[in-house]
Amino acid sequence: MKVQTALLARYAEVEQQGGLLNVTGGGIDVFGVSRLPADFPVAFVLQLSFDDAEADQPHELAVTVLGPDLQPVGRRTTVPFTPTFGELHAEGWRGIFSVAGAIELTIEQIGAHSVQIDIDGKQAGGIPFRAVPADE
């Protein structure tokens, strides 16, 4: 299982029919904050690629936000999922499992952060971002 795409965005969702992603303003990696702590939602996109052996098997996605000291900010959050190949899957292609929506973030310090993505207990990717003081 590999993280093929991982983005923060202004808005993101997956179409229930067909699985296409609708993403607006993808690639956010700087947040200007006027006060701390800042609790807010931000849209995100993940595309996880899987192979034959990983299809139709239960897996666990875990999301953890790390602060400037590399310590978790908030709690590790897990989601079960079972990827499966679609009707139009071509032999030899890796499948894609798409996740989109919103992460309720807490920023407690100015500095570098990361949304760490673990799959089945192993670090599989991340989305780095920075919190900077906002001009009032």
Added chain:
Amino acid sequence: MSHETDLKEMSTSRFNQLNLVVDVRKGEARVASGPQPERDFDALRRAQEVSGVTLLTHAS
């Protein structure tokens, strides 16, 4: 249907996608469906502004 049941059903169904709200403050995730604020572009922006987030951009 509870959010937990909803999430379990969605994540084990024959869909290859999830629309989620991941709350790392509570350590909880739930399926986002219907007219919820997190599926509304303007509501997301308003929630960010209320929290003092006035800039979202790309650094490099």
